[in-house]
Amino acid sequence: MANRWRIPIEVEKYVLERDSTCVYCGIEFSNDNRKTKASWEHIVNDIRMNGTDNIALCCMACNASKGAKLLSIWLDGNYCKNKNITSETVANVVKEAITNPPKLIE
Numbered sequence: 615m616a617n618r619w620r621i622p623i624e625v626e627k628y629v630l631e632r633d634s635t636c637v638y639c640g641i642e643f644s645n646d647n648r649k650t651k652a653s654w655e656h657i658v659n660d661i662r663m664n665g666t667d668n669i670a671l672c673c674m675a676c677n678a679s680k681g682a683k684l685l686s687i688w689l690d691g692n693y694c695k696n697k698n699i700t701s702e703t704v705a706n707v708v709k710e711a712i713t714n715p716p717k718l719i720e
Contacts, residue, residue: 649675653671668716
């Protein structure tokens with residue numbers, strides 16, 4: 615079974631417990647503001663990689679900013695500079711993806 619984004623249910627449950635704040639900027643999720651709503655994120659932009667090492671929750675603002683950019687390029691961009699988001703300030707799951715990128719298991 616998977617959710618509507620094709621994320622396996624067991625991965626979804628794990629990530630919902632792990633990520634209580636945005637994995638990039640660290641803000642607490644809120645349904646009061648569209649920008650701070652939680653959204654599903656593929657750290658490495660490949661929808662086939664649906665493990666806990668590549669699926670995370672981030673705020674809609676970070677997700678919209680990152681889009682389809684490579685993580686390294688996005689982290690070097692103006693959005694991250696303006697919000698003081700760096701490879702050192704992101705959540706551990708993102709730090710791990712930087713040093714040991716998830717791979718597609720075929």
